[in-house]
Amino acid sequence: MSFNEIKKISQKTLKRLKDIEEKEFEAKILFGFDGFVDNVWSLVEERNSVKDYKLMKSMLTLNERIKESAGGGLSTEILRKDKRAGGFNANTARVLTVFNLKPTLMAFFEGEEIFKDIIKKSEIINLGEPCSAQIFEFNDGKLMFPNNENVRNLDWTQIKYKVGLDKLIKLFERSDLIAFGYWANMPYYNKIIKGIKEEILPEISRKKRHLFMDFGNVKKRSDSDLRMFAKSLSELEKYFKITVSLNRTEALDTAKALAIKNNNDNQSYKMMAAAIRAEMGISNFVLHTNSFAVSAAADGVKKLKQPYCQKPLLTTGSGDTFNGGYILGLLLSADREIQLAVASVTAGYYIRNGRPPKRNEMIEFLRGYPGLFLNE
Helix, strand or coil: CCHHHHHHHHHHHHHHHHHCCCCCCCCCEEEECCCEEEEEEEEEEEECCCCCEEECCCHHHHHHHHHHHCCCCCCCCEEEEEEEEEHHHHHHHHHHHHCCCCCEEEECCCCCHHHHHHHHCCEEEECCCCEEEEEEEECCEEEEEEECHHHHCCCHHHHHHHHCHHHHHHHHHHCCEEEEECHHHCCCHHHHHHHHHHHCHHHCCCCCEEEEEECCCHHHCCHHHHHHHHHHHHHHCCCEEEEEEEEHHHHHHHHHHCCCCCCCCHHHHHHHHHHHHHHHCCCEEEEECCCEEEEEECCEEEEEECCCCCCCCCCCCHHHHHHHHHHHHHHHCCCHHHHHHHHHHHHHHHHHHCCCCCHHHHHHHHHCCHHHHCCC
8 A cells, every 4th residue: 555545545534524623523322231440461571679670572472481381380570550441332432432422331330430531421321340351461462361250141131121121222213323342252142132133123213323343352252153143244234234343363263264265465354354244244344453454345345554653552442442433434434444544543543642532633643644654
């Protein structure tokens, strides 16, 4: 992808954002169904004194130490880096609240102060106490160890009890976009979708709404489960314009479950994205990595490069933040290059600044976006 192509996409995205800069931008968005407290840690590679120590920068270093310690034991000092509101709901919806939208979240936020900022800016329907995750961050990635108990046990009966069927119908009816994550964490997810199809969709109008999904870490589910769920989504297309967004690893695992081959090069990723979308029978499939993102639809595949960030300030939540940006892009424009640009700029700003951008910050970052590729 040439510099001029990136510049052209950036310019038309900038124009779209400036077109709405002085206008009231409104949309009704419904999220479900998680809530996590993320405890974020760094690992100490070497310590000589209280103040003289070296942090472990690479996951490969830990990998070598684990291999060397196999058959014995390994003790590694950890340092608390942060405690954050996490999960699909918090990380994805935060992007929209910063953009002055007020989404509705069916979430596990109960009794936890860490969610106070997003609670102030959203309508919250509490489903229970949040789950927790221990996250170990490195410069080249992260290890995540979530305790999914509350989310894992959530089923359609509980949702109806907590929210109320009449209210659920009203929430779906008024929504322009509905966003669900993560299928991989929720054994009863398929039954929740079945309940929505049987008890909600027949009761609402047929206006074409967006349905956005992130499957989560599909590696923890069997290929047969993943294949069955992925192929079932086409049944929802008559009610929604469905977008599924996965990171590189999740997309490769999904392709494997659907018997789609990939040669691990950029052109193959575009072909793989198109094949996954076709197999699912959905409107749009998005694949995002730390160097590019693609969007596959019936009229072809769009791609946008992303500039490399050598020293990211924050990586945990970057995928969800990309998704929040893509949801914003869906609401702003039908142009998939604009959708990819809004998502990529949102995630790019986030990893460099530790938070999603406000509208004026997104515009400023977008102005300089092409220039970030000049030093690569």
